[in-house]
């Protein structure tokens with residue numbers, strides 16, 4: 001298992017993010033997380049799988065369907081040596097991502113207000129996605145970003161085993177009702 005130490009300022013910045021989201025959510029309703037406790041739970045969920053990844057050599061990450069920031073914005077905060085592109089096509093959500101990026105001075109983040117399959121592609125080292133669509137559809141949507149060395153990190157629910165039938169190089173780590181699916185050497189042919 002890999003281990004990863006969060007930057008010293010991580011939890012202070014995460015608190016700032018939570019305050020910002022709760023404020024924005026009151027008028028724009030972009031997230032089901034309406035309390036500080038719920039936001040902090042989502043933050044913990046976002047960074048929990050870092051302990052299973054070898055992130056030190058990774059440079060570029062994308063997050064598909066970032067919504068109000070989970071997990072991509074928190075991964076960017078946790079991994080300052082990487083550059084993240086966050087794909088979120090809904091304007092009021094991507095406006096919040098822009099706001100959070102500047103409030104937290106996240107220079108390692110780009111926000112792309114577009115569907116991932118419509119955006120110009122590049123080879124990513126890490127592709128994350130939480131609560132967007134099923135695994136095989138996700139792989140198809142972001143296939144242009146997948147190279148032989150790319151690691152996929154999908155935050156899944158109880159149907160994960162069903163979703164990965166027929167796929168190889170899958171590792172699933174369970175924590176309560178959350179299943180973290182990590183895939184390597186994904187065949188996109």
Ligand SMILES: C[S@@+](CC[C@H](N)C(=O)[O-])C[C@H]1O[C@@H](n2cnc3c(N)ncnc32)[C@H](O)[C@@H]1O
Pocket residue numbers: 064065066067068069070071087088089090093114115116117129130131132141
């Ligand atoms: C249920 S929300 C999940 C948001 C966030 N990942 C979370 O876990 O809280 C799904 C998000 O995926 C976005 N989405 C759906 N299809 C997408 C696509 N093809 N490319 C990028 N984003 C997409 C939606 O706009 C929506 O904000």
